[in-house]
Amino acid sequence: MKIHKAPIAGCFLFVPESYRDNRGEFMETYNHREFLAILGEPLHFVQDNQSISKKFVLRGLHYQTGAHAQAKLARVISGRVLDVVVDIRKDSPTFGEYFSTELSARNRKTIFIPKGLAHGFLALEDNTIFSYKCDAFYNPESERGIIYNDPDLKIDWQIEEEKMILSEKDLALPRFNEEIL
Numbered sequence: 001m002k003i004h005k006a007p008i009a010g011c012f013l014f015v016p017e018s019y020r021d022n023r024g025e026f027m028e029t030y031n032h033r034e035f036l037a038i039l040g041e042p043l044h045f046v047q048d049n050q051s052i053s054k055k056f057v058l059r060g061l062h063y064q065t066g067a068h069a070q071a072k073l074a075r076v077i078s079g080r081v082l083d084v085v086v087d088i089r090k091d092s093p094t095f096g097e098y099f100s101t102e103l104s105a106r107n108r109k110t111i112f113i114p115k116g117l118a119h120g121f122l123a124l125e126d127n128t129i130f131s132y133k134c135d136a137f138y139n140p141e142s143e144r145g146i147i148y149n150d151p152d153l154k155i156d157w158q159i160e161e162e163k164m165i166l167s168e169k170d171l172a173l174p175r176f177n178e179e180i181l
């Protein structure tokens with residue numbers, strides 16, 4: 001497994017070893033022991049989620065607060081996304097910064113998103129299957145978000161806004177400086 005530090009503190013990218021033969025391919029998509037060695041602290045994932053999105057669906061930017069904050073381990077099973085994380089930890093050296101990267105079935109990248117980051121992604125193909133583990137349960141009362149086109153964060157989503165498909169809920173999210181600052 002190859003490991004890269006993302007430019008947001010505590011955020012990592014992993015590319016698993018892939019074994020190919022005449023039948024196809026095999027890879028370990030999660031190995032608790034290796035993960036523990038990298039993070040230095042145990043994480044207990046309690047929920048696995050999967051979403052399927054049409055091309056140019058944008059989900060985010062989401063997080064849960066307090067005891068319900070979630071660390072996530074995410075990858076794409078089919079299709080590709082532009083994945084975006086925003087550091088909303090006030091005591092972090094990278095507070096207010098964002099990082100984006102393409103995750104795809106082809107590049108096999110997995111992103112580890114620590115607690116305290118807001119997360120979103122833009123599907124770049126139809127039938128994009130996004131799969132992620134969470135270390136805390138979904139708790140609707142603790143759900144929060146930041147608007148995808150926040151004027152202070154200035155996230156480059158790399159496509160025209162008219163093409164994006166968002167939920168009503170995500171279109172009504174507050175600005176970073178209303179919610180976090």
Ligand SMILES: Cc1cn([C@H]2C[C@H](O)[C@@H](COP(=O)(O)OP(=O)(O)O[C@H]3O[C@@H](C)C(=O)[C@@H](O)[C@H]3O)O2)c(=O)[nH]c1=O
Nearest residue numbers: 049051059060061062063119120121137138139167169
């Ligand atoms: C996230 C979630 C949603 N739901 C339900 C609530 C709602 O009726 C339906 C769709 O929910 P949402 O619109 O919030 O789904 P979605 O926009 O895909 O939410 C996800 O976005 C990405 C970017 C993340 O980082 C995730 O943590 C999560 O917030 O699914 C659950 O039952 N469990 C869950 O864990």
